């Protein structure tokens with residue numbers, strides 16, 4: 001893909017962007033110098049960041065496979081990012097070729113790149129929207145075209161809610177989504193955690209993100225658990241990323257799960 005395909009004209013290049021920084025953590029090519037400089041500042045504070053990003057993607061993959069195997073065939077992937085590494089439709093459609101996926105991101109490069117790769121992929125679409133307006137998002141025609149709100153939906157908020165610092169706004173997002181989906185739907189949340197780092201290091205990370213397009217906010221396990229309001233956590237509950245249904249003894253960071261600095265949980269709407 002040439003740069004002209006994935007850099008929409010309106011993209012501001014003067015501030016690091018969290019989607020493109022994350023692409024850099026994962027070894028992608030859809031990032032600019034300003035993103036790489038911010039990422040390098042974060043590496044000084046968290047040298048494990050590339051590993052953490054990979055552990056997060058691996059957790060996302062295992063959760064999506066588990067949901068498809070449980071019969072879910074439609075996904076709303078909110079804060080989906082730049083689909084560099086194993087996008088959700090590839091994971092889901094490998095298990096169920098009829099699975100449908102709507103990608104949602106606020107970042108123009110993420111949406112443009114998603115649209116470019118989805119052009120010839122049936123049952124997928126990419127929508128640009130701010131997840132904080134989840135109540136409107138679920139009524140967007142592009143969303144309704146692919147997602148049947150009468151049937152169970154897998155809603156993915158993976159590595160998204162730490163970009164929504166206000167607890168009440170984050171909770172309201174989850175509430176709006178829960179109200180919109182039918183019983184038997186699932187929510188997947190992964191989130192950066194406070195427990196393994198001293199407060200100064202967490203504040204330094206939050207300071208780097210303050211210069212970016214989205215502020216960042218670590219939460220404790222208890223605060224993350226509170227985001228599952230109205231959902232029942234399925235096994236194994238809210239756990240460090242590598243501990244969510246690992247597939248083999250060799251899984252990334254499984255020998256030292258706290259190093260992932262993030263939790264993953266899947267909740268079912270009763």
Ligand SMILES: C[S@@+](CC[C@H](N)C(=O)[O-])C[C@H]1O[C@@H](n2cnc3c(N)ncnc32)[C@H](O)[C@@H]1O
Pocket residue numbers: 018019020022056057060078079080081082104105106107110129130131132157158159160163214
């Ligand atoms: C760290 S990436 C996570 C990507 C993917 N979900 C994953 O876990 O691999 C976070 C994504 O959330 C997006 N994002 C941040 N705030 C958002 C908002 N208010 N609405 C929609 N997307 C948002 C960013 O643009 C970025 O692509």
